[in-house]
Each structure stands twice: as structure tokens, then as C-alpha cells.
Amino acid sequence: MGFKDISNIAGSAMAAQTVRLNTIASNLANANAVAGSETEAYRARKPVFAAMVGEEGVARVQVLDVVQSAEPLRKMHEPDNPLADADGNVFYANVNEVAEMADMMAASRAFETNVEVMSRIKSMQASLLKLGES
Numbered sequence: 001m002g003f004k005d006i007s008n009i010a011g012s013a014m015a016a017q018t019v020r021l022n023t024i025a026s027n028l029a030n031a032n033a034v035a036g037s038e039t040e041a042y043r044a045r046k047p048v049f050a051a052m053v054g055e056e057g058v059a060r061v062q063v064l065d066v067v068q069s070a071e072p073l074r075k076m077h078e079p080d081n082p083l084a085d086a087d088g089n090v091f092y093a094n095v096n097e098v099a100e101m102a103d104m105m106a107a108s109r110a111f112e113t114n115v116e117v118m119s120r121i122k123s124m125q126a127s128l129l130k131l132g133e134s
Contacts, residue, residue, distance in 0.1 A: 003121050005058045010117040012060035017111040019047050019063045024104045031095040036083040042093040044069035044100075069094055 023045045035041035048064045071094040079088030 001058075003125055007118060007121055009059055009061070010114040010121075012062065014111055014114045014118075016047070016049050016061040016063050017107050017114070019066070020049075020107040021104065021111070023047055023066055024100050024107065027093075027095045027100050028097065028104075030093050031097050031100070033093045034081065034083050035091045036085050038073060038091050041073050041091040042095070043073070044071065044093065044095045071096075 027044045030042040033042040045066050045068055047066050050062050050064050051059055052062045053059050073094050074092035076090055076092060077088050078084055078090050081090045084090050
């Protein structure tokens with residue numbers, strides 16, 4: 001496997017982690033969103049990744065989809081809320097803020113790891129060029 005292949009793998013992983021971080025940011029921004037019905041309520045989103053192998057045997061990470069969480073919404077009785085339904089209920093997003101923060105830390109570390117891979121490839125290429133000069 002050459003430097004280009006390794007760079008492509010790390011680059012695709014960084015792009016996937018960026019999608020992951022964006023969905024986490026969206027989930028956290030909407031964690032306390034209120035709606036008057038279940039259909040209008042914000043549902044947490046999660047990206048689905050897959051390792052794809054091309055015809056030449058080169059792997060990459062691909063985001064297949066961003067799916068909505070199947071976790072139940074939080075239903076609260078708040079008759080004074082202007083968004084309340086006829087029964088006085090409102091629906092809060094199904095975002096688990098603690099889990100999202102842990103996921104954000106993992107995504108950040110994965111991104112940083114791939115940045116380090118790219119940095120080391122660059123360093124190895126520079127060392128290889130220096131060997132050629134001798």
C-alpha cells in the first residue's frame with residue numbers, strides 16, 4: 001500500500017468524522033427543542049459509516065446515511081407552554097446530551113488520529129526525498 005492509498009484512507013476517515021461532528025453539533029443544538037406533537041419534534045441523528053474496498057483493493061470510509069434515532073421522545077405535561085397540544089403535553093427531543101458529548105470526544109480523537117497519520121505520511125515522504133538526494 002502506497003502513501004497515496006494511506007492518505008486517501010485517512011482523508012476519507014476525516015471526512016466521515018466531520019459528518020459525525022456536524023450531526024453531534026446539530027443534536028446538541030436541538031437538545032432542548034420543544035414541539036407540540038410527536039411528528040414535529042426533533043429526533044437525534046446518527047451517521048452510518050461503512051468501510052468500502054475499491055476494485056484495486058484500496059479501502060476508504062464512506063458515510064452511507066444519516067438516520068434518525070428510534071429512542072422515544074420526552075413527553076411532558078406543560079399546559080402553560082404555548083406549544084402544548086390539546087391535552088397540555090409538549091414533546092422534547094430525544095437527545096442524550098451526555099452520550100452526545102462522549103461521542104463528540106471520540107469523534108474528535110478519531111479525527112486527530114487521522115490528522116497525525118497524514119502528518120506522518122508527509123514526514124516519511126520528506127525523509128524519502130532526502131534519501132534520494134544523497
